[in-house]
Amino acid sequence: MTMNKHSSVISVLFSKPFLGILLLFTVVSLLNIPVLITLWRHGFDDGTYSHAFLIPFISLYLYFLLAETGKLQFRNELAITPTVLLVISCYLLFVTANAQISVGYWGALLAVFITSVTMLYRFNWYIVFPAAFLIFIFPFWGILVPILQNISVVAVTYMMSFTGVPTYVEAEIITIPAGVFEIAGGCSGLRYMIVSLAIGSLFIFLNIRDTKKAVLFLSLTILGALLTNWIRITALILIGEYTNMESSLMDDHNTFGWYLYVPFMILLFQFGNRLSNHATKEIVPFTENKVNSISYSSILAIITLSTLSSTSLKMIFSSSNIQIINTEKTNRISPLIHHFSGLEFEGNTNKRTYFFNGVSLDAKPTYYENELLPAGWQVLDKVATTDWHRYLLKQNNKMAILSTAFEIDNIKVSSPSSFKKFRLIKALNGNHRTKLNWYFEPCISPCVLSN
Numbered sequence: 001m002t003m004n005k006h007s008s009v010i011s012v013l014f015s016k017p018f019l020g021i022l023l024l025f026t027v028v029s030l031l032n033i034p035v036l037i038t039l040w041r042h043g044f045d046d047g048t049y050s051h052a053f054l055i056p057f058i059s060l061y062l063y064f065l066l067a068e069t070g071k072l073q074f075r076n077e078l079a080i081t082p083t084v085l086l087v088i089s090c091y092l093l094f095v096t097a098n099a100q101i102s103v104g105y106w107g108a109l110l111a112v113f114i115t116s117v118t119m120l121y122r123f124n125w126y127i128v129f130p131a132a133f134l135i136f137i138f139p140f141w142g143i144l145v146p147i148l149q150n151i152s153v154v155a156v157t158y159m160m161s162f163t164g165v166p167t168y169v170e171a172e173i174i175t176i177p178a179g180v181f182e183i184a185g186g187c188s189g190l191r192y193m194i195v196s197l198a199i200g201s202l203f204i205f206l207n208i209r210d211t212k213k214a215v216l217f218l219s220l221t222i223l224g225a226l227l228t229n230w231i232r233i234t235a236l237i238l239i240g241e242y243t244n245m246e247s248s249l250m251d252d253h254n255t256f257g258w259y260l261y262v263p264f265m266i267l268l269f270q271f272g273n274r275l276s277n278h279a280t281k282e283i284v285p286f287t288e289n290k291v292n293s294i295s296y297s298s299i300l301a302i303i304t305l306s307t308l309s310s311t312s313l314k315m316i317f318s319s320s321n322i323q324i325i326n327t328e329k330t331n332r333i334s335p336l337i338h339h340f341s342g343l344e345f346e347g348n349t350n351k352r353t354y355f356f357n358g359v360s361l362d363a364k365p366t367y368y369e370n371e372l373l374p375a376g377w378q379v380l381d382k383v384a385t386t387d388w389h390r391y392l393l394k395q396n397n398k399m400a401i402l403s404t405a406f407e408i409d410n411i412k413v414s415s416p417s418s419f420k421k422f423r424l425i426k427a428l429n430g431n432h433r434t435k436l437n438w439y440f441e442p443c444i445s446p447c448v449l450s451n
Contacts, residue, residue, distance in 0.1 A: 016294065017074060017121070018067040021060065024116055027303070028109075031310040032093075034361050035109050038102065041362065043139035048191045051198065052137045058202065062130035073122045074294040082119035083301055089115045090309035097311045098427035100364045101420060105311070106138040112309070116302050120294075129205050136198045141190060148188035148226070155230040156183065156237070163234075165241050174237065179245040181237055189229030192261055196225035199265065207276035217272055224264050232257040315359050333440055336371035339363035340436075350440040358432030364423075365406045365436035366416045372404050374440065383449045389414035392449050399443040407435035 029036060043049040066072040089111035096104025114131040121127050153172055160167045160174075168175040172183045200221030204214045236256065239247050307313065333350060339362050342355030356363045373379065373391065377400070381392040391402040405412040406419040409426050413419045423434070 017072040018064055020074065020120060020294070021063045021067075021072070021117070024120060024302070025056075025060070025113070028112060028116060028306055031306050031312050032109055034311040034315050034359075035097070035105055038361050039106070039137060039139070042102070043137060048141075048186075048194070049137070049139055051195055055134060055137045055198070059130045059133050062133065062205070063127075066126055066130070071124060071126045075120065075122055075298055076293055077295050078297040078301065079119060079123075082115055082123070083298075086112070086115040086119050086302065086305055090305040093311075094309040095424065095427045097309075097314070097361060098358070098430055098432040099420070099423040100358060100361050100432065101424065102361070103140045103143075105361065106140055110135055110138060112306065116306070119302060120298050129201075133198070133201070136194060141194055144193075145185045145188045145190055148190055148193070149183060149185060151226070152183050152188055152230060152233060155226075156233045159230060159234045160237065163238060165238065167237075176237060176241050178241045178243075181233075181240065183233060187229070187233055189226050192225040192229050192257065193222060195261075196221040196265075200268075203269070203272050207272065210275070213275040217268075217275055220271070221268060224268060225261070228261045228264050229257065232260055235260075311361065333374045335374060335438055336369075337365075337436065338367055338369055352436075352438045354436040354438065356434045356436070358434065365434055366419060370436075372438065373402065377402075381449055384414045387412040387414060390449050392447055399447045401441045401443065401447055401449065403437075403439040403441075405437040407437060408433070412437065 039052075043052050063072060089108055093105055093108035093112055096108050110132075113134060114128060117127055117131045149172060153169065153174075156174065157167065157169050165176055174181045174183065197218075200218050204217060208214045208217060334352065337354050339356065339360050340354040341357040341359070341363065344353045344355070345351065346353070354365065356365060358364070373393070377393040377395045379391050380394050383390045387405055389404045391404075393400045393402055405414060406416070407413075408419070408422050409431055411422055413422060423432075426432075
């Protein structure tokens with residue numbers, strides 16, 4: 001009995017459908033290493049997305065189960081609709097990667113994974129979910145932080161009204177007699193909601209077939225995650241009040257949240273078992289005759305389209321050498337700029353032009369860690385025109401004017417959002433080279449900002 005079970009597992013592992021998934025994911029990933037680097041930099045290395053390490057393994061395991069139950073079957077011929085969708089996905093990946101739009105190329109790569117699977121395998125909703133499950137890796141969930149943050153402030157304010165503790169709320173700041181709390185982005189509850197969505201959707205995929213029951217269960221996972229976070233914040237405020245802010249939980253409050261979250265998940269799974277369809281779930285044992293012939297034209301199309309939109313090949317064939325001109329001037333007042341490929345000074349002035357060749361997807365003037373303002377200087381006033389952004393700066397008794405402009409294809413803009421639009425337009429032609437113009441001018445006479 002044991003030998004037969006082991007033989008079945010081995011036969012599935014090395015069967016063509018499951019092996020095809022492994023090869024497909026490997027090829028698409030290798031062709032888009034720059035995108036994976038950004039995922040590591042912005043997602044895997046962030047506490048909010050610490051679950052991301054498990055997601056690929058869960059996805060592959062789900063495909064293993066589909067192969068075992070006979071639901072993962074190759075297409076025998078090239079299908080038109082999946083091919084069109086893959087063309088669109090690859091084109092979007094090409095454009096958004098050239099434009100260095102993070103949310104764009106993350107979403108496009110996810111679409112490439114999903115459409116490639118539906119193009120290579122006979123379509124059913126079962127084969128879509130494991131590829132779509134990869135959405136929990138991509139760090140574009142941060143757009144929900146301000147919304148969840150505001151909801152948390154309202155919910156915690158309401159819950160504190162029942163405690164008898166004097167509470168004053170202004171924006172995200174909550175003041176009590178013992179001290180001050182800030183409901184920052186990390187307190188929005190996003191990490192609990194992402195984990196709940198991942199676990200909840202996985203439980204539904206494996207156990208629930210009724211749509212109404214699935215919606216009910218998923219709604220409870222989201223509501224429970226948010227409620228857990230609200231209780232966590234309220235409890236921490238009360239603990240801070242009654243311990244005069246001396247409890248160790250004031251420093252390590254994230255771990256405390258998971259202590260509350262785990263019991264909720266246990267109760268949720270118990271409720272989910274009542275909704276599950278174990279008795280009616282269809283299980284088709286895997287047999288060798290389930291392995292059908294593959295469409296080689298589909299394989300050729302996937303490889304061709306993925307190669308044409310590859311961000312890895314762009315990185316290989318683009319120059320990545322960093323050139324710094326007039327290096328003796330680098331001790332002057334300067335911004336903190338990352339991933340630039342060239343730096344040019346203008347004469348003896350502190351006028352700098354940073355060049356970005358776009359080889360790295362984070363090599364752009366608007367990279368989130370770039371600091372345009374020189375360290376130690378305070379902004380007194382600022383004026384934005386179409387092409388320049390000017391700041392009136394002060395440090396001790398010194399004054400200066402800083403002018404900055406983003407540039408692509410000789411077009412200067414002051415707004416990051418406008419710059420993103422121009423990058424998208426120019427990316428249609430494959431243009432991804434950009435500049436940052438940075439001019440720092442100390443004031444000899446009183447400084448005046450002009451448009």
